[in-house]
Amino acid sequence: MQLNSVRALKEDLQKNLIGPWASNQVTRQSIGVRATRWGVNVVPPTLALGVKKAGADPDGFQLAVRVQQASLVNSSLIDQIRTQAKGEVDVQYVGIVRPRQTRWQQSSSRPLKIGCSIAHYRVTAGTFGGVVRARDGGQELFLSNNHVFADENRATQGSDILQPGPYDGGQDPADCVATLNFFIPIDFAKPNLVDCATALPGEGIGYDAQTLAGFGRLNGVRNAPLAGNEPVSKIGRTTGATTGTITAIELDNIVIDYDQGQATFDSQIEIAGGTTSVFSEGGDSGSMIFDQSLCAVALLFAGSSAGGPGNLGLTYANPIAEVLDQLKADLLS
């Protein structure tokens, strides 16, 4: 099936088959002993619909059905779904799904590790990209985006940066690890090249500027020009360690939605994830992107809602050389 057909079928089944069936389950439970567990109009956690790739055909998809009650696998409900999907369905019993343990990236990290959650106290959460050394004075500074450390130009120098970020439970001042040092303002009227900022580490706050957890040791900054279709990786607060492919370079006229309005960026790098996995999500901003030699190539800051293999969205990043030049700093590695 085409992707759009599977999506339409999924919506139709949810509305006309699963919804009424689930409501019936709630009604039946309401006369049982566990009536209060599921409120009225709440779907019991027994069955989920999704979309799955089918075979090698890039345009081939099928309906995915995930069942939490073993007795449902051979039920009339599943038979009806199979019939409506004309057999193009993948049914699997998954049992009860429990929340995963919190990623290390979203927890307190001392010393700070590249990829951990961090943010200004008024921002939700972003990613600790690494450490730079100021060319003038030699101070070591934390690196991330303006919109992570400087709240889109609104933060004042010296304001608190928390690890983990507030969304991950970081408290001010208990989890303050640094203070805002410097940011390149985001211009909402003219094209930008970077979304970056630095923070001054607090006294006694330890940090590891070299380790790319699961990959090895950061190997400086990439000097050779980037090639299209080249694999790159990152460690981010939300999606952890991921690898994708560079799909465009020297990308101009990208219009980015910020809280304060739209800003245009030129000379950016575009990265795609895989057919079933994204390269980044919200909260990964500030991640250092590196090549297979573990050389830094870019600073992640934005993403699209569609495009790329699987139409899962694309990631956008500032070339790291431009970031470092504008910050007048060198990457510590």
Added chain:
Amino acid sequence: MAATIAQARKAKEKVKALVAANLSLRNALAGIGISTIDSGYGVKVNFANEVAEQSTLPRTLDGVPLVISIVGRVSKR
């Protein structure tokens, strides 16, 4: 013959001018960059959504291939 990056950069500027001259294309534009296509270089034009005028863009420009992608809205991460 596969296009060089220098050819792709020149073509990119021409594509920018074509898009800028059309209001619908300009409003839907989400980025113009250089991409690797067929072992050479090409121009990648991203739009936030489909607009009919996309069909007016050439498939090649001065021998440089052009690819169009629909990427939706782009927002900070």
